[in-house]
Every structure is written in C-alpha cells, then in structure tokens.
Amino acid sequence: MNSVFQLILIISSILFMIFILNMIRNKNLELRHALTWLVTSFAIIIIAIFPQIIRSTAFLLHIIEPANALFLIILFFILLIVFTLTVTISKSANKINTLVQEIGLLKLTVEKLKNENRGGHY
Amino acid sequence: MEKVLIIIPAFNEESNIGQLLDNIKKECPQFDIIVVNDCSKDNTSIVCKSRQINVIDLPVNLGIGGAVQTGYKYALNLGYDIAVQVDGDGQHNPIYIQKLVNKVEQGVDMCIGSRYIEKKGFQSTLARRIGIKYFSREIYLLSKQKITDPTSGARACNKAVIKYFANSYPKDYPEPETIIALKNRDFTISETPVIMNEREEGKSSITAMKSIYYMIKVTLAMIIASIAKKEK
Numbered sequence: 287m288n289s290v291f292q293l294i295l296i297i298s299s300i301l302f303m304i305f306i307l308n309m310i311r312n313k314n315l316e317l318r319h320a321l322t323w324l325v326t327s328f329a330i331i332i333i334a335i336f337p338q339i340i341r342s343t344a345f346l347l348h349i350i351e352p353a354n355a356l357f358l359i360i361l362f363f364i365l366l367i368v369f370t371l372t373v374t375i376s377k378s379a380n381k382i383n384t385l386v387q388e389i390g391l392l393k394l395t396v397e398k399l400k401n402e403n404r405g406g407h408y
Numbered sequence: 409m410e411k412v413l414i415i416i417p418a419f420n421e422e423s424n425i426g427q428l429l430d431n432i433k434k435e436c437p438q439f440d441i442i443v444v445n446d447c448s449k450d451n452t453s454i455v456c457k458s459r460q461i462n463v464i465d466l467p468v469n470l471g472i473g474g475a476v477q478t479g480y481k482y483a484l485n486l487g488y489d490i491a492v493q494v495d496g497d498g499q500h501n502p503i504y505i506q507k508l509v510n511k512v513e514q515g516v517d518m519c520i521g522s523r524y525i526e527k528k529g530f531q532s533t534l535a536r537r538i539g540i541k542y543f544s545r546e547i548y549l550l551s552k553q554k555i556t557d558p559t560s561g562a563r564a565c566n567k568a569v570i571k572y573f574a575n576s577y578p579k580d581y582p583e584p585e586t587i588i589a590l591k592n593r594d595f596t597i598s599e600t601p602v603i604m605n606e607r608e609e610g611k612s613s614i615t616a617m618k619s620i621y622y623m624i625k626v627t628l629a630m631i632i633a634s635i636a637k638k639e640k
Contacts, residue, residue, distance in 0.1 A: 379579075382468070383470060383474050383579070386466055386467060386468045386470055386474065387466070387470070387474065387477065387478040387481055389466075389467050390444070390464040390465060390466040390467065390478055391464060391478065391481060391482060391485065393464070393465060393467075394462060394463070394464050394465075394482075398462075
C-alpha cells in the first residue's frame with residue numbers, strides 16, 4: 287500500500303473514531319446502538335496501521351486480489367451495522383405501537399372521568 | 409349474561425360509520441360498542457361521539473392490526489367475555505353479530521363470518537376471490553382447518569382469544585395470519601354464513617399496487633405463524 291494513502295487512512299479513521307466517541311459523550315448517540323460503529327472504526331484503524339492483515343486474509347481465503355479481501359471485510363461490517371439497525375427499528379416500532387395504543391386507551395378513560403366529574407357538579 | 413363488546417376499527421369512515429352504528433344499535437342494543445379511530449383525517453370521531461359511542465382516538469395511524477388490537481386491549485381491561493370485530497366500512501351487516509356471538513357462546517373459541525358458505529350477497533371481485541381461495545388452501549395445508557373466508561374481518565371470539573390478541577396481533581393484513589396463530593395454540597375456529605354488502609363509500613385498503621406485496625407478505629406471515637414459538 288502507498289504510504290501516503292496509508293497515512294491518510296490512519297488519520298481519517300482515527301478522526302472518525304474520535305467523532306463517534308464525541309457524539310456518544312454529547313449524548314447524540316446511544317452507546318448501546320453506537321457499539322457496532324465503534325467496533326467498525328476500531329477495525330479500520332487496525333487495518334490502516336497493519337495492512338498485512340488484508341494480505342494474509344486474502345491468502346488464507348484464497349482471494350487473489352487483496353483489495354477484494356478488504357471489500358469483504360468492509361461489507362461484513364456494513365451488514366452487521368445494517369442488521370443491528372433493522373433489529374432496533376423493529377423493537378422501536380413495537381414499543382411505539384404499544385405506547386400509541388395505551389395513549390388511546392388512556393385518553394378515553396380521562397374523557398370518561400371528566401364527564402363523570404362534570405355530571406357530579408351540576 | 410355474557411358481556412359482549414363490538415370492536416369497530418375505523419379509518420376515514422365518516423360517510424359509512426354513522427349508518428353502521430345506527431344499524432348496530434337497532435339490531436343489538438344489548439351489546440357495548442367501541443370504535444377505534446385510527447387517526448382519521450375526517451370527522452369519524454365526531455360522528456361516533458354525537459351518537460354517544462365510546463371512541464378510542466389513536467394519536468398516530470397504526471394500521472388495521474394496531475387499531476383492532478387496541479380494541480382487544482380495551483375488551484381485556486374491562487373484562488368482556490366476548491368481542492366481536494366489525495369493519496367500519498359498513499360491509500358487515502349487523503344482523504349477523506348475534507349469530508357470531510351465539511356460536512362463541514356454544515363453545516367455539518373464534519367464529520368467522522364467511523360470505524362463501526352460502527355464496528350470497530357481495531362476493532368480491534374475481535381476482536380477490538382467487539387470492540382468498542389461495543389463502544384458504546394455504547391455511548388448510550398448514551393447519552388442516554377448512555376456512556372458506558380467511559380474510560373476513562367479521563369475527564367473534566371468547567375471553568381466552570381476547571387475551572391472546574391483546575398481547576399479540578399482526579400489524580398489517582392480520583386476518584389470515586391470526587387463524588394460523590390461533591390454530592397453532594389449539595384454539596378452535598368455526599365459520600358461519602353471512603351476507604356482506606359492497607363497500608358503501610371509500611376504497612378497500614388493498615389496492616392493485618399493494619396486492620403483490622400483500623400476497624407475499626401474508627403467505628410468509630402464515631408460514632412463520634405456523635412455526636412460531638407458542639407463548640400463550
């Protein structure tokens with residue numbers, strides 16, 4: 287790998303990790319959901335510092351072009367992130383569903399209580 | 409005397425629901441009614457309230473499954489023995505509500521009103537009938553239960569099923585899926601003939617564009633429901 291390119295990759299991946307950590311610190315990202323991103327950014331840093339990993343992975347998996355091994359690894363992390371997102375969305379959708387139903391039921395109860403009270407007064 | 413609740417999910421049904429509520433009051437005044445207004449943009453809620461009917465106004469549109477489930481939660485909270493589901497569009501004639509309730513009182517867990525037993529009244533379009541036949545066959549394959557009208561939204565169920573539905577109900581296109589889910593948990597299901605009307609106004613929730621998605625989704629949902637874990 288070209289050493290200038292490697293330097294850029296190392297710097298940008300470290301900046302990316304700092305960016306994520308900062309987001310978590312400012313409570314813009316929930317650590318629980320940002321964990322996949324942290325792991326990913328850490329993996330990119332390691333790969334940027336030790337590009338041999340890519341070459342040996344390619345060798346181990348009988349991938350001729352090391353760049354393809356890199357794509358494979360990146361794809362793996364992206365799939366991981368997207369999948370955890372889908373899980374989170376499903377859970378959130380279920381929670382919203384239950385909340386909306388409970389609010390609807392509560393609104394009716396409150397309205398009934400209000401009417402009863404009014405009836406008692408007059 | 410069993411406590412019976414009629415659950416009516418409604419989304420933009422201001423032109424149909426008034427007539428439906430009047431008919432229900434005339435045919436079965438002894439039953440309570442709850443309308444679940446799924447965040448309608450029109451005056452559905454006001455039309456119901458002007459008739460002294462209890463309305464649950466959902467703050468966000470949940471779709472038919474979420475709306476119906478709200479009704480079952482209400483039934484569970486207030487301890488109803490039997491819940492009858494009636495579509496808000498006036499397709500279901502209220503004279504059959506008593507018939508559905510009777511079946512449940514006789515001991516079946518859920519009774520579905522079917523328009524294909526006596527084949528009278530509105531029979532839907534050919535394309536829909538083919539789709540319904542297909543679901544009917546799939547249900548038979550998955551659960552060995554003969555259901556002639558699996559997409560019918562006219563159904564009555566007892567307390568055990570109310571409790572199950574309050575806890576778990578599919579989000580969209582729920583009817584065929586719930587049949588499998590109930591059979592999978594050893595509930596009994598029967599059908600009784602009803603005559604349905606053509607929709608008075610408004611459109612069915614299933615348009616041509618959505619029908620392919622609908623077929624695939626319901627097919628998969630039924631297969632998954634048949635192999636789902638049985639938490640009762």
